[in-house]
Amino acid sequence: MGGLFGLVITSCLTIELLASQNTEPAYKLDPNAWWGPECTKYHNDTSIRPFEIVFHDKMIADLRYRLNNHRKPVPPLEGIGFEYGFNSNILDGWLRFWAEEYPFKEREIFLNKYPQYVTNIQGLDIHFIKYRQKAYAHQEIVPLLILHGWPGSVREFYETIPHLTSVNKSRDFAVEVIAPTLPGFGYSDAAVRPGLGMHEIAVVFSNLMKRLGYKKYYVQGGDWGAFIGSSIATSFPNEVLGYHTNLGLSLTQKALSLTLFGSLFPSPVVDPALADRTDLLSGHIRDAMITEFGYMHIQATKPDTLGIAMTDSPGGLLAYFLQLISTGTRSYFLNLEDGGIDKYYTRDQLLDNIMMYWAPKSITTSFRIYAESLNRRTLALGISEIPTPVPTITIHASDEIAYQSPLLLRTKFTNLLYTTNIDTGGHFLALEMPILFANDVLNAIAEFRNWHAKGGHGNGELLPNNNG
């Protein structure tokens, strides 16, 4: 499915990009922008309060009622898998599981296994996990700000956190994880006024780390977490000791030009073995973008419309999420009648994540991150264009939604230390492969520490490519 639609979308995007070059920056980032109600501005509460996730009985009863009274969906077309979206043949099974087998109270206990807190940053109560294990005396505790995306949540990190925070005698450091919930998601407040895009969220998180007493820290991010992390590394380079991402992307014009050039002449731009992960003009990548990015398009333009059905119908929310988790995990899942959803995750895991949207009713406000970030105002800030000297390490899973070669990444991350390419894994890497993920992050932190110990000067030279 490309053709006409692809042409229209590509033309629109190109013209939009070109048109926005001439706009004057609307405003610069305000470190004190207030996102809460005006009236709360002067009662600034800087306390850090413990927080517990609660699945109230009333909420559970209401949810079960909706699941059991879900209006029977229309059957799918003959002989298809997930090509038209979530195959309604499997909906009943999922809803029944959620209503009758998902153990709410047990899951509530599970979700509270890590200490959690809220603190008010710029008018928004920000929810976060803060956790570390007992370290050896010789080990330095290093803070790691780890950022989720959409349709994820801090739940994505629960299996990897024990490994990330594991204490290993042979390492001279141990990690303290700070995993916040993005504003408008889960149990974090949502902005009451427009303007809270990815760069503004970066400011909120920089302020969060200051509130928690960290002058310098490492950042890890995937999905929106990658964009926010990249923004933090750009706007606050003196705070970020190192940036690790599983969705490394440079959004500079240089990178865009190189991508288009690389579509025609791959070998100077990308390793031939990885060329088909990045080719925009061949049809394969372009088609995938057209078929898979409808959700992004509608969320970036009419978040509040779509949010209404998703707030009201748990089946609707589940189908929406699981379709994305399906195709985001492996592209070939598109052709499976069950969407391959049970292959790499348990149902409890995926429902835990959905509960982080259903229980706090945050689906609509979570959609808004697209509308607030994919617009001219954000482009006009020009932050994505500015390179960052913060040492950066990336990992690239085989079925991640986008790939850029080191050449492209270095247009943004001038001190890209190394990249790791794996021939497995998808978009939700931390959830899918928690041990591999944790090891890669820990190795990265060790490398960052080395780099700083050696004087921290980037000569732009890439370390030998790490193809794990």
Add this chain to the structure above:
Amino acid sequence: MSRLLFIALPLLVLASIPLYLLVLKSPPPMPKLDLEEWWGPPELKQKQDTSIKPFEITFSETMVKELKERIKKRRPFAPPLEGVGFKYGFNSKQLDSWLKYWAEEYPFAERQKFLNQYPHFKTNIQGLNIHFMRITPKVPKDVEIVPLLLLHGWPGSVREFYEAIPHLTAVSKDRNFALEIIAPSLPGYGFSDAAVRPGLAAAEVAVIFKNLMARLGYKQYYVQGGDWGALIGSAMATFFPKEIIGFHSNMALTLSPAATFLEFVGALFPSLIVEPELANRLYPLSEKYSTLLEELGYMHIQATKPDTVGIGLTDSPAGLLAYILEKFSTWTNPDFRSKEDGGLSYRWTKDQLIDNLMLYWSTKSIVTSMRLYAESFSSRHFDLKLDEIQVQVPTWVLQAKYELAYQPPCILKLKYPKLVNASVIEDGGHFLSFELPEIFAKDVLKAIGEFRKLKNVKTEL
């Protein structure tokens, strides 16, 4: 000498583009259509019932009760951002009043009666029970009855025509003809069955409606359409110029390479392409594309994942209302995006808009209605290159001020060389028949009058 070549060569290359696109490029072949393609369950193929059965719309007590329950039990919705009107989509502050009305004041029995005021029927075409209204006026002896196939789109329904039908079917001293209206529900919409297998795109719907008209005994007829109705009507006029003797569209658009080329030419030299007072309906192009990007999210997701987004919309009446009414707001006037109530009370009563919603809700047809996008935006359908095949049928277009896209006659003529007239009006939006029924009807009747004159001239020759 070489300098001349240096200038002449690139100019030649540049000139060859329009020459190729506009003159030399041969049109794609007429697609091979299977006029008997079966869209229903295979086991029914042997015992197809070709009778035409009367049909009545029923809002069953069970359905109404369940709908009211769901509306009452809705979850509270996230408040909108400060000061945004409908810019982020349907403003949730408006929902309560709409939902309260739907659950407590919308008179279901009355509206059922209203919807049944015109005769409804169903007949099985190619495996699908197709619903349609047929309204035949009573005429004096010297007035000829001529059939008009009236085609709705998404997120509309036959409901869009109810106010226009009395005007369309009126008998008048000024005319020697009166219209008989055949207004079907598109397959997968309202009371028409949906295909059980992939492949039912606009071209295939055109075949179904050709067969419908043949079933009803019409050898020649006129077609009117807006939205998908315009695309399907255009396909019908492309494929069946013998049967269709006139085509009226209120959303005329052609998206061939040649059309796009001319649009770009007009970006540099507007006066070559469009009347000065209408230039702002098309230019500047950057604004047009920006608006398209802003408004086509629904199209993108429906063309790719209809079955996903449809599940929530099948389950939540509030979700369905917001999703559909957002279009009745923005597509009526894009300025309504700044209004807190989306300007929904500007042209319609709540009953009118909820009638239309009921045709989606009571039939559970939102998912199947969206599949038309996925089918029609597939590479298979796109490769038919319908936009590059000319329509050899007299065509008349009505262009409302706030229709989603505008193209001037010189561009339309690439596809519709027999374009008789383009009526430009300084009012109205996408749902024109619904919004301005009298103006709409008047224009359609005028068009048919002209089509008849042309026909008579032809037969006289």
